[in-house]
Amino acid sequence: MRYLFRPPAADATGLLLLPWDQPLEEWDHDLLLDVPSRGISRHVVRFVAVEDRVYALKEIDERLARHEYALLAQFEGEGLPAVSVLGICVDRPDEQPAVLVTRYLEYSMSYRWLFSRPRGERSAEQLLDTMVVLLVRLHLAGVFWGDCSLSNTLFRLDAGTFAAYLVDAETVERHPSLSPGQRAYDVDLARERVGAELLDLQFGGLLPADIDPIEVADSLPPRYESLWEEVTREEVFRTDEQRYRVAERLQRLNDLGFDVGEVELKTTDGGTRLRVETRVAGPGHNRHELFRLAGLEVQERQAQRLLNDVRAFRAYLEQKSGSPVPETIAGHRWLAEVYQPVVDAIPEDLRGRLEPAEVFHEVLEHRWFLSEQAGRDVGTTKAARSYFDTVLPRTPQELTTPSVIAGRG
């Protein structure tokens, strides 16, 4: 047997003790972690926890495993939203297929879970839009998915909105750029898969009555087309409008969740022609900034939210001391005095239902809500206590992320 692991592979050494010579289906139940159904897979998939980290193992033909391993590694390097791959195990005895090992995407939710809930503010439209953003981002990067479906997408909460991740790259082809035919084919396939997956939930009695699978599926291609158009179109405008029009376009792209890499302005007789090159990686400015100031790794919108709180905290410190406080000092004090106490105060039995940064975001929301009612700022500590008592328990227990369950032993 051979193992191929990508650095940092240190967290993988514990994995080596697993019984790789046996078929995944025959692994001792004690080794495995029960993770609720995540979607439809053609392969045997199992989950294991090693040193409090959770991994997904997929048994798959070696050629495909190597292909998927290489692609997922590439995606990670480029900042494309995809699960992170750890390695593969090949040359298993008795001509068994290879095993692909990916890191479990903590705090992620499957469509089965999301669609079968009573509708809240998290509508089917929102999920579909999130998926379309992912597909457009992949297509911009020259990635032909070949199997875009809800089963192959995972959703994560990012400050109250969704972010989508590619889970399965088995059928992916990488090209310098995609032809219109490739994009159209991928979108057709996605429409059909989404339709079938929702029909399946409907047959299983798991889909709320107000969702029509065919209608939802049919809305995917136009959503895709309008986003693609928005992200890639070239515009021509009068040269004197230039400044305002460029800023407007860039703002619009940012709002849609895209960063701009390069802007090309070309003066022609008809006016100025604007071409923007959209970055394929998800926007990361706030994420990097928060990491620099507080050493916290969170998602982009969460980071934006948390940074606002860091700034408010810095202003408070400066006001109190009457002198300037460097931002890095403010960042570290905020982490120790504001953020960490909230996270540490999450009651044991409610831990792992939401990502800590998402909890903090919700506490801030809750604080705003309570303050609004009280007519004064109630403060973070009080808001957190109230949130843990009244709001967090309403988040379903089955959302608890596997690593936390594994940690409880």
Add this chain to the structure above:
Amino acid sequence: MASIEMNNIVKKYGDGFPAVNDVSLDIADGEFMILVGPSGCGKSTLLRMIVGLEDITSGDMVIGGKRVNDLAPRDRNLSMVFQNYALYPHMTVYENIAFPLRLSKTPDDEVRRRVTEASDVLELEEHLERKPANLSGGQRQRVAMGRAIVRQADAFLFDEPLSNLDAKLRGQMRTEISRLQRRLGITTVYVTHDQTEAMTLGDRVCVLRKGKIQQVASPRELYEQPVNLFVAGFIGSPPMNFLPATPEGNRLRTPFGEIELDEKRAAAVAGHDLLLVGIRPEYFDDASLVDEAKLPLGSTFRAKVDVTEWLGDSQYAYIPYDAPDSIRTQLRDLSKELDSEELRTQAIVSIDATSRIREGREAEFWLDSRKIHVFDPQSGENLTRDAEAGAELTRLATQDRMEQAEEARGRDTDARGGATAVGVG
């Protein structure tokens, strides 16, 4: 259903490299066409141009008489079969087949008619009300085929569909696809790098090399009358043996003795110094077991056997031979191009399973000189190809196909008559 015509198709990528280079190919309505060749030969690119995934640099793609170069994939009415099929656990087998029609809002009675017809062809009738969880591997694949059938596409396209299956399921599915295609008589294009699949499935096989068509013919014509060294080496397993040969009058001098050529072939090879003679493993035998009457039709020679392989129903002997450096290099290049194990200067010879020929000993062999081919090592051209005999083989295969299609249509008409009666009742 439709024919597919390709006229001077070229596909160039950004770097100007022609992945497909001036391909013209006519696929008849109802024909099963295989595109085969080693990796990088352009077979998948060609299939993708049929589907509409790749833009066509120049040339015409005509499906059912209509030029489709600028049509989006979904407007071409083709069906890629097995492409990453998924089975949906809460839906019955019936619904798992029917859902493409549900998504296009096809009326219920039409859905029923098409699913019933498809499940009849696929022998899934008894499973229609079951959930897919308990289906066997082969049945699952058949559900995937059912989806393709109910769409009523003009053609089926397969892109190496069996390459990720285990050997047993692969064999099963090969039979299944072949049976189904015959039964439905639907135009089919099938890409593979596996020459066994190519030989067993196709009505005709198109062998590609570096973006160019080498030969389009029935499997038997490819096997018996290959146009060049490349096709001869690619088709057949174990592969054809290539020995260095020098012509002397109507004889060829080879490491395995002299081989006599008939007048026509002797004339075809005249004027060359060094040649390659191609002999398939089964054109040899243990001389002691060859019928007296057959012996004069070939030549006999003595050689020392390196290894023998006894497989129960057959047996192979490996016989090393000497060859000039130029030939060694050529054989090495050819095997590299064919993605095959290195063609060493060692002949693989099929001998009767009862033969007592032993490893490390010298033995007497017979070779059937009627069936050898002689190649020009420089151009690779087969100098002794009998084009007429080859064309006749392909003509016979086409005739077989037409007859089978006719029979299938007869069966279909009967079946449809029955289905209508049920519908009315």
